[in-house]
Amino acid sequence: MSESVPGPAPEVFAPHEAPVSPPQASEEVEFVQLLTPEGERVEHPDYSFDLDDDAIKGFYRDMVLVRRIDSEATALQRQGELGLWASLLGQEAAQIGSGRALNDRDMVFPTYREHGVAWCQGVDPLRLLGLFRGVDQGGWDPKDNNFHLYTIVIGAQTLHATGYAMGQQRDHAIGDAENGEATIAYFGDGASSQGDVNEAFIWSSVFNAPVVFFCQNNQWAISEPIDRQTRIPLYQRAAGFGFPGVRVDGNDVLATYAVTQQALKRAREGSGPSLIEAYTYRMGAHTTSDDPTKYRLNEDLEHWKLKDPIERVHAYLARHAGVDHDFFDQVEADADKIAAELRDGCLALPDPVLTDFFKHVYVEETPQLAEQRDQFAAYAASFEGEG
Amino acid sequence: MTKITLGKAINAGLRAAMEKDPKVVVMGEDIGKLGGVFRVTEGLQKDFGEDRVIDTPLAESGIIGTAVGLALRGYRPVCEIQFDGFVFPAYDQIINQVAKMHYRSEGRIKMPVVIRIPYGGGIGAVEHHSESPETLFAHVPGLKVVSCGDPVDAYWMIQQAISSDDPVVFFEPKRRYHEKAELDESVPPVQPLHQAKVVREGTDATLFCYGPMVKTCLQAAEAAVEDGRNLEVVDLRTIAPLDLATIFASVKKTRRALVVHEAPLSLGTGSEIAARVTEECFYHLEAPVLRVTGYDTPYPPSRMEDDYLPDLDRVLDGVDRVMEY
Ligand SMILES: Cc1ncc(C[n+]2csc(CCOP(=O)(O)OP(=O)(O)O)c2C)c(N)n1
Ligand SMILES: [Mg+2]
Numbered sequence: 001m002s003e004s005v006p007g008p009a010p011e012v013f014a015p016h017e018a019p020v021s022p023p024q025a026s027e028e029v030e031f032v033q034l035l036t037p038e039g040e041r042v043e044h045p046d047y048s049f050d051l052d053d054d055a056i057k058g059f060y061r062d063m064v065l066v067r068r069i070d071s072e073a074t075a076l077q078r079q080g081e082l083g084l085w086a087s088l089l090g091q092e093a094a095q096i097g098s099g100r101a102l103n104d105r106d107m108v109f110p111t112y113r114e115h116g117v118a119w120c121q122g123v124d125p126l127r128l129l130g131l132f133r134g135v136d137q138g139g140w141d142p143k144d145n146n147f148h149l150y151t152i153v154i155g156a157q158t159l160h161a162t163g164y165a166m167g168q169q170r171d172h173a174i175g176d177a178e179n180g181e182a183t184i185a186y187f188g189d190g191a192s193s194q195g196d197v198n199e200a201f202i203w204s205s206v207f208n209a210p211v212v213f214f215c216q217n218n219q220w221a222i223s224e225p226i227d228r229q230t231r232i233p234l235y236q237r238a239a240g241f242g243f244p245g246v247r248v249d250g251n252d253v254l255a256t257y258a259v260t261q262q263a264l265k266r267a268r269e270g271s272g273p274s275l276i277e278a279y280t281y282r283m284g285a286h287t288t289s290d291d292p293t294k295y296r297l298n299e300d301l302e303h304w305k306l307k308d309p310i311e312r313v314h315a316y317l318a319r320h321a322g323v324d325h326d327f328f329d330q331v332e333a334d335a336d337k338i339a340a341e342l343r344d345g346c347l348a349l350p351d352p353v354l355t356d357f358f359k360h361v362y363v364e365e366t367p368q369l370a371e372q373r374d375q376f377a378a379y380a381a382s383f384e385g386e387g
Numbered sequence: 388m389t390k391i392t393l394g395k396a397i398n399a400g401l402r403a404a405m406e407k408d409p410k411v412v413v414m415g416e417d418i419g420k421l422g423g424v425f426r427v428t429e430g431l432q433k434d435f436g437e438d439r440v441i442d443t444p445l446a447e448s449g450i451i452g453t454a455v456g457l458a459l460r461g462y463r464p465v466c467e468i469q470f471d472g473f474v475f476p477a478y479d480q481i482i483n484q485v486a487k488m489h490y491r492s493e494g495r496i497k498m499p500v501v502i503r504i505p506y507g508g509g510i511g512a513v514e515h516h517s518e519s520p521e522t523l524f525a526h527v528p529g530l531k532v533v534s535c536g537d538p539v540d541a542y543w544m545i546q547q548a549i550s551s552d553d554p555v556v557f558f559e560p561k562r563r564y565h566e567k568a569e570l571d572e573s574v575p576p577v578q579p580l581h582q583a584k585v586v587r588e589g590t591d592a593t594l595f596c597y598g599p600m601v602k603t604c605l606q607a608a609e610a611a612v613e614d615g616r617n618l619e620v621v622d623l624r625t626i627a628p629l630d631l632a633t634i635f636a637s638v639k640k641t642r643r644a645l646v647v648h649e650a651p652l653s654l655g656t657g658s659e660i661a662a663r664v665t666e667e668c669f670y671h672l673e674a675p676v677l678r679v680t681g682y683d684t685p686y687p688p689s690r691m692e693d694d695y696l697p698d699l700d701r702v703l704d705g706v707d708r709v710m711e712y
Contacts, residue, residue: 083511083512083513083689084512084513112513130688131513131514131688132513133690134511134513134688134689134690134691134692135688135690136688137514137688152472152513152514152515153472153473153475153476153515154445154473190445191445193444193445193446193449194445194446194476195446195448195449195476196476221416221445222416222417222421222424223417223419223420223421223442224416224417224442224444224445228442228443228444229444229445289424290424294420294421294422295420295421351690352687352688352690352691353691354687354691354694354695357684357687357688357691358682358684361683361684361685368653368683369682369683369684372652372682372683373682376682376694379701379704380694383700
């Protein structure tokens with residue numbers, strides 16, 4: 001057909017048939033890995049893990065314990081003791097690796113799923129249950145453990161982290177890679193679409209704030225796969241905002257530790273923000289309310305089971321570090337004990353009373369609210385003795 | 388005639404609107420394959436395709452902002468906000484853009500955008516999942532605000548909202564999604580969108596309510612029969628604008644009024660009704676207009692929500708008080 005002959009109208013571009021996304025998966029995009037799924041240590045030109053096998057045993061123990069805490073919480077939800085639970089299953093290495101890289105002055109801003117980071121910061125696991133049981137909205141003091149309250153509104157905490165880091169900067173708490181302070185903000189792949197997160201990137205970049213953005217790309221935001229949020233690997237976005245980004249094997253606790261350590265040092269010494277994309281997988285449902293069979297394939301899960309963050313450390317320790325059964329058995333026993341304590345603690349959590357929840361609406365209580373509280377108390381008292 | 392739940396009725400209403408008008412598009416988080424966290428959009432993407440049932444990136448400001456653009460281009464977007472507490476990232480777009488576009492353009496531009504928000508408490512959820520922010524929208528000139536209280540209304544009101552050329556914030560009582568009623572799609576709706584309806588005739592006092600509180604008030608009215616009281620119940624259905632004619636007519640008949648809502652007391656829907664009724668029905672009133680509402684605190688942790696929310700006992704307590712005068 002000659003060019004001058006009018007052909008059929010060009011095919012209309014159907015909006016949903018966007019061009020095929022460039023590859024996202026770890027198979028095709030480089031990431032930092034220091035321990036393979038088979039449990040073999042590997043070298044990386046830019047990152048190394050320089051702690052000894054005892055430290056790795058410690059990470060192993062942390063991961064087993066938080067997985068056990070997590071599964072106990074899921075069980076408690078199933079039995080009606082919690083209203084909801086957001087499981088971290090599959091994300092243990094991302095959380096323990098990054099959490100253990102923090103010094104005791106660094107500050108953490110979590111989402112609602114960072115139970116492993118909470119563990120590293122020394123937050124009593126029982127305190128995490130309050131929000132999910134409906135007895136409080138986060139029963140810990142953020143100052144006790146440098147661990148802010150959980151944030152459910154997606155992405156909001158990344159701005160809080162940035163502002164906190166700007167405070168650290170103004171307090172001259174940075175300047176030393178080991179002893180300076182940094183802030184770490186956790187968020188998910190879904191959150192990366194929020195305006196707040198993008199604003200946090202801009203703020204931190206412009207003000208050179210000592211903040212590490214730690215994105216757990218667990219491939220899913222409830223039912224939406226990662227390609228609904230991005231057409232490029234998330235870590236590459238950092239370049240556009242003017243700071244370094246790196247993708248790490250989020251199921252590799254050694255690599256996650258090493259990469260986070262380096263980013264924190266950079267922040268603490270005053271070199272500014274960075275973005276870490278921990279490439280991992282949400283092994284469970286989004287929360288106990290969710291039914292993932294509606295939107296994702298079981299094969300994916302099977303594929304990711306082979307990359308389990310705990311199994312590979314077990315394999316390494318058993319095969320290359322001469323760690324025997326006694327250690328592994330002891331870790332299991334510790335996990336059982338912690339789970340039992342968590343369960344007992346949960347069942348013993350006192351039921352709250354609404355009168356107490358008028359107290360903290362304001363620092364200076366208003367007369368109107370005081371009146372409402374008294375009215376409520378009188379009304380509630382009128383039922384007493386009725387059973 | 389089919390027995391249908393409130394959630395499924397909205398689904399059917401969306402489906403009917405989409406069949407009728409190819410410009411209707413539905414957008415939000417997890418509304419495609421999953422069918423929404425409450426399954427209100429279940430099956431729509433399968434039947435209408437990804438161009439019309441759009442799983443959006445996770446950003447509410449983006450959902451509403453792009454809905455504005457789609458509306459400018461002649462579409463009628465129906466946006467789902469996943470939970471009441473997550474509408475606020477979109478608040479700027481709703482207040483400054485959606486609400487004011489018609490005004491700013493001196494009437495040249497229409498914003499036929501529907502913003503669906505599952506709202507209210509009583510489902511044992513964690514924070515931000517149980518709120519009642521209706522007045523934050525009803526106070527804004529340019530927005531219309533409605534809430535359905537039963538499946539039949541849900542089916543028709545969502546369609547009426549979609550065909551409205553004004554933007555409508557459509558509050559869905561999430562704890563009533565599973566309530567059932569008979570729906571006959573061939574019987575057209577009795578009320579236009581912005582009209583209240585008397586759901587129970589009575590003579591002694593009127594309970595004004597909407598959304599999740601309609602069922603609570605109907606139950607209270609039944610219980611009050613034992614006390615020899617014959618209560619009228621008005622499902623407001625529309626909060627902005629209020630259907631003042633129906634409100635005044637009822638008050639003039641019963642001479643006593645109680646407004647019931649989950650949202651906090653101060654500057655709530657009840658405040659506006661009390662003011663209007665006082666202005667218009669002063670000489671008919673036997674008692675001041677009373678309110679039974681949530682307290683002026685953030686929504687509490689769920690173990691206390693039964694104390695926070697107006698329930699049968701609190702409504703009856705309010706009735707006692709309004710009858711005492
Ligand atoms: C502003 C806002 N919108 C919607 C929600 C509802 N919601 C809760 S979690 C979630 C998905 C989050 O995905 P991601 O950021 O990837 O984190 P993940 O849950 O996978 O850890 C959504 C949409 C919310 N919490 N906040
Ligand atoms: Mg995710």
